[in-house]
Amino acid sequence: MDLYAENILDHYHHPHHKLPLPLGEGWGEGRVVREEKNVSCGDKLTVALLIEDNHLTNIAWTGEGCAISQAAMSMLSDELIGKSLTEINALTPKTILALLNVPIGTRRMKCALLGLEAVKNAISMWSR
Amino acid sequence: MPLNVASIRRQFPFLTSHDGATPSVYLDSAATTQKPKAVLDAMQHFYEHDCGNVHRGMHRQTERATDAYEAARIAVQHFINAAQSEEIIFTKNCTEALNLVAHSWGRTFLKSGDTVALSILEHHSNIVPWLQLKEERNIDIRWLDLDNVDLSGVKLVSITGLSNVLGTAPDLPAIIAAAHRAGALVCIDAAQMVGHFPIDVQALDCDFLAFSGHKLYGPTGIGVLYCKRKLLESMPPFLGGGMMIRDVTQESFTAANIPARFEAGTPPIAEAVGLSAAIDWLTEFPWNDRTQHEQKLLATALTALQSIDGLTILGPDNPKDVRGCISFVLDGVHPHDLTELLGERGFSLRAGHHCAQPLHEHIGIAASTRLSVGIYNTEEEITSLASAIKECMVRLRSP
Numbered sequence: 001m002d003l004y005a006e007n008i009l010d011h012y013h014h015p016h017h018k019l020p021l022p023l024g025e026g027w028g029e030g031r032v033v034r035e036e037k038n039v040s041c042g043d044k045l046t047v048a049l050l051i052e053d054n055h056l057t058n059i060a061w062t063g064e065g066c067a068i069s070q071a072a073m074s075m076l077s078d079e080l081i082g083k084s085l086t087e088i089n090a091l092t093p094k095t096i097l098a099l100l101n102v103p104i105g106t107r108r109m110k111c112a113l114l115g116l117e118a119v120k121n122a123i124s125m126w127s128r
Numbered sequence: 129m130p131l132n133v134a135s136i137r138r139q140f141p142f143l144t145s146h147d148g149a150t151p152s153v154y155l156d157s158a159a160t161t162q163k164p165k166a167v168l169d170a171m172q173h174f175y176e177h178d179c180g181n182v183h184r185g186m187h188r189q190t191e192r193a194t195d196a197y198e199a200a201r202i203a204v205q206h207f208i209n210a211a212q213s214e215e216i217i218f219t220k221n222c223t224e225a226l227n228l229v230a231h232s233w234g235r236t237f238l239k240s241g242d243t244v245a246l247s248i249l250e251h252h253s254n255i256v257p258w259l260q261l262k263e264e265r266n267i268d269i270r271w272l273d274l275d276n277v278d279l280s281g282v283k284l285v286s287i288t289g290l291s292n293v294l295g296t297a298p299d300l301p302a303i304i305a306a307a308h309r310a311g312a313l314v315c316i317d318a319a320q321m322v323g324h325f326p327i328d329v330q331a332l333d334c335d336f337l338a339f340s341g342h343k344l345y346g347p348t349g350i351g352v353l354y355c356k357r358k359l360l361e362s363m364p365p366f367l368g369g370g371m372m373i374r375d376v377t378q379e380s381f382t383a384a385n386i387p388a389r390f391e392a393g394t395p396p397i398a399e400a401v402g403l404s405a406a407i408d409w410l411t412e413f414p415w416n417d418r419t420q421h422e423q424k425l426l427a428t429a430l431t432a433l434q435s436i437d438g439l440t441i442l443g444p445d446n447p448k449d450v451r452g453c454i455s456f457v458l459d460g461v462h463p464h465d466l467t468e469l470l471g472e473r474g475f476s477l478r479a480g481h482h483c484a485q486p487l488h489e490h491i492g493i494a495a496s497t498r499l500s501v502g503i504y505n506t507e508e509e510i511t512s513l514a515s516a517i518k519e520c521m522v523r524l525r526s527p
Binding site: 013044067108111 | 462463468479480481485488494524526527
């Protein structure tokens, strides 16, 4: 199956919840922002989460990267809203691969998982 | 005389078709070159007939292995025109050779406030060892402006002979002369240079020079550090172990003479044999013919790439100013996506920052796509790459 399947390119060209900086302005106290970099390829994602009552109630992100990292972040952001932090922390790389539903090899794994890493690190910042 | 590329290609098992599959268009020789059969055969022969450890034991194989290993040192000596074979140290790669300079020479002779000068073209392997010394010894790093080199107060200039991203070559003779006038030593990272320029360390008068075997059509796992004898003799061992000692007691040790002092443990023996075979194989082709061939490929590549809408070449656009590789970016297309799709079409290129993050930051981009050429590439490969890039662009750009 093609890595650049139609839905991947669709999310890449029309990403969901991708907004210009500053992210989540006016969200108030429950806002947490985290930047994640994939040093080996220069991909960069910044996510802002709104956490209320231990649930993620809003998400916004921005950044540069390849089609895989951008599509993965876009798809993931659709999935996250309304989930509890425990549910989000339980997400695994398998969840992302299932969302993408295209063959992700070793060399593209980092691209696919960058968004999840950003979200989980944002939550752990919040929990601290 | 133009090279007979068809005949050269037949000597590379990687480039001949396997089970009817078309071999890939290999344009990543700056990462590692493919290996001619002469190199593979020499290593196979060593393991089948001469395999023993070097400078140890009294049996026949150890003598044959030692002879082969030391012959390789002499082959490298002649290849870069070093005055003596003891000035050639075998390491595991170019990175280890540069680390040897930083750890052995740097830790001995650099103190807090001393300056090491680098260029913005450097590969991480010629940046990080110096940043480690910055952390450990509080030395200063000066990033040189190559158009206006200021070397006052510099103890060492550590600089690439050829950029692995832009394909540009700093004016080494001028930099070395200026450095020596300023009382500084010069270390050359010749990882890319060694495959594209003849090297004469005595004419250059550099103090250190490092390269890897695998970018020279030789095997992975072997690198070379050249260092002037007097300097080498003033340096302490880098790694400790067998072979690098003269004497060990329960209290202390005495280091061996050069070059053994810097070759702790069993060295890459078969790899030295392979490197020697690579040098023998490569030097059969006159430098002028090789340069002419590769420059023609790069000129074709530059013209073809320049014709692509939205494509920006990062280095000079005059082929005369470029050696070995060309890097570029494409508007609206991430280098990883482009390179992935090119890979699907059978073209092997590299995407990313090519271990030169400060250079990419300096240019203001995160990543680029690089094509690099070797002795075995053809004009047809370059032309077909350009059409493949156009196809990939259509695929990846927003409809």
